[in-house]
Amino acid sequence: MNHSAASRAPHWGRDMTGVDLRAATPDDAGAIARIYVDTWRATYAGILPDDALVRMSYDVQARQWRALLQAGDAALVATVAHSNIIGFTGYGPSRSRGLSYSGEVYTLYVAPDHQNHGWGRRLLRGAFRDLSRGGHESAIIWVLGLNPSRFFYERQGGAKVVERDESVWGVREFGYGWPRLAETLS
Numbered sequence: 001m002n003h004s005a006a007s008r009a010p011h012w013g014r015d016m017t018g019v020d021l022r023a024a025t026p027d028d029a030g031a032i033a034r035i036y037v038d039t040w041r042a043t044y045a046g047i048l049p050d051d052a053l054v055r056m057s058y059d060v061q062a063r064q065w066r067a068l069l070q071a072g073d074a075a076l077v078a079t080v081a082h083s084n085i086i087g088f089t090g091y092g093p094s095r096s097r098g099l100s101y102s103g104e105v106y107t108l109y110v111a112p113d114h115q116n117h118g119w120g121r122r123l124l125r126g127a128f129r130d131l132s133r134g135g136h137e138s139a140i141i142w143v144l145g146l147n148p149s150r151f152f153y154e155r156q157g158g159a160k161v162v163e164r165d166e167s168v169w170g171v172r173e174f175g176y177g178w179p180r181l182a183e184t185l186s
């Protein structure tokens, strides 16, 4: 897919709680980077090497996110009070060859202080909706086997369909699949 996020998913609307879902823009890169680094440190402590987590940098992540968003990668952000970003998701074509899932959710992170309030579910559904509208009938998400967030994906109807060792640290990863996005979204 790799389409422009701004053109494909401009706005998903606000709910009763005042949280907004909208397409990410390059100007969101700094806020996304902060949540990315903070949630990595909170989530992967004891799972990934400490030095890798300590070395993570807001500035480096912000540059990478800005470049991705400028290149047109699709992402949604959840905002409160009209501007503060509290979560985001990035998605597009599946990067896994040989699997029968055409879409992939690459990232899904909700800031630690805002977890367990339904934003993760809304962001995931927003990503699925955009993938589906972009022609993807199915989707996969890779999650570290030791990350308890994998049970969140089971709660959202995903089934563990494949395992692999991730490429940087060799940690076991599970692939959760949604074979029919249209049914998931109905």
Ligand SMILES: CC(C)(COP(=O)(O)OP(=O)(O)OC[C@H]1O[C@@H](n2cnc3c(N)ncnc32)[C@H](O)[C@@H]1OP(=O)(O)O)[C@@H](O)C(=O)NCCC(=O)NCCS
Residues within 6 Å of the ligand: 039, 043, 108, 109, 110, 111, 114, 115, 116, 117, 118, 119, 120, 121, 122, 142, 143, 144, 147, 148, 149, 150, 151, 152, 155
């Ligand atoms: C995983 C994550 C995105 C979920 O978002 P969230 O906003 O905290 O979750 P929600 O409030 O939307 O939860 C929706 C439902 O899933 C359940 N749930 C959330 N996290 C769960 C978990 N770890 N295990 C089991 N169920 C979980 C909630 O209880 C809720 O259940 P309900 O439908 O009965 O109300 C978020 O917690 C997060 O960013 N975690 C850290 C980073 C991470 O691991 N990201 C995934 C990388 S692959």
